[in-house]
Amino acid sequence: MIKMSYLVLLNAALWGKTSQSSNYLQSGPELALDGLLTSWTHTNTETNPWWRVDLLKVYRVNRVTITNRPGNGLRINGAVIRIGNFLDIYNNRICAVISTLADGATATFSCGGMEGRYMIVHIPGDQKILSLSEAGVYGYLAGNLAVDGAATQSSTFTGWFAEKAIDSNRGLQQNTACASTLNQTNPWWRLDLRHIYRVSRVVVTNRKDCCTEQMNGAEIRIGNSLESNGNNNPICAVIPAIPAGESYSYSCGGMDGRYVNLIIPEDMKILTLCELEVYGEGSVLTTVQ
Incomplete structure (x- = not known):
């Protein structure tokens, strides 16, 4: 039986x-x-100290988590969390203000899908110190239709679930963030976009360690049919090879479809x-059964 899974948000800050x-x-x-609660950042005593993570791409940020240091936690009081695309701190929108946070405590702040490449924490005022134990940023790549979809695949290698290919983590920190089938005939992976879209391009990221050839020969197919698990839909492109850890973009020229499939039409392939x-x-189409 094929299991369909849904998106679980990961901390995008970890690869920033x-x-x-x-x-x-x-x-x-x-x-x-x-990931350690026994370490923390620490600025000098200064005017308007700040901490920033560059997420490297623009995200729709759902929430930010901040963990305070285990001692002297009062220093974070009044810190402002901002999301945006500007290096000038004050040009970015405010997500939240940390009024108080107990020593060693973690708080979650909703940002409501604010778009930005940068998440900044700063404390306005003179003679201030900014110190954080941990920070997290959770959201979706802006403009990427895949994050609102559902993924499934023909089989699953232990722990390498289909939805890991739409979790907004390109797998460059650990390859267990990737999806993989078993060794089989005609292995495939499918994305249900839930609506019919006019697809301009598809971006595929390969694993960074061994076995990069497991992508070779994959066909990208887009359409609205689930005949043969969606693998009979029109071809957008064929992937000859993608180097380790690289992301390649394939133009689909505005093909209409609800389903995006990858399939390797050969025997004994992963x-x-x-x-x-x-x-x-x-x-x-805005309504799907």
């Missing part, structure tokens, strides 16, 4: 790049993403992909 207004001793900005993104001009 961090910076802050100044570093106190060895308490650099990357410590807010190390289909592995770390991320599939779909970009289009908008929904053609």
Whole structure:
């Protein structure tokens, strides 16, 4: 039986790049993403100290999590969380203000789908110190239709579930963030966009370690039929090869379809992909049974 799974948001900050207004001793900005509650970032005492993560792409941010340091937690009081696309802090929109947060506590702040490449935490005022234990950013790649869809595949290699190819994590931190079938005849992976879209391009990301050839020869098919599990729909492109960890974009010229399939039409093949993104001009049909 084929299981259809849905999107689980991951912390997009983990594959971003961090910076802050100044570093106190060895308490650099990357410590807010190390997963440890016993370490924390720390700026110097200054005017308007800030911490920033560059998500590398524009996201629709649903929520931000902040974990306070286990001591001297009062320093975070009044911190402002901003989301946006500007290096100038004050040009970005405010998601939330941290009025108070207990020592070592984690708080979640809803950002309602605000779009931005940067998440910034800053404290306005003179003689301030900004210190964070951990930060998280959860959302979807902006414009990527795949994140609102549902994924399934012909079989599943242990833990490499179909939905991992639409979790907005291109798998560059760990390949278990990728999807993979078993070794079989005609392995396939399918995305249900839930609506019919006019697809302009599909972006496919390959795994970064071994076995990059498991993508070779995959056909990208787009259409509205589930005949043969959707694998009879028209072909957008054939993937000859994608280098390790690379993302290649394939133009589909405005093909209409609800389903996007990848299939390798050969015997004894494994289909592995770390991320599939779909970009289009908008929904053609707004109601789907």
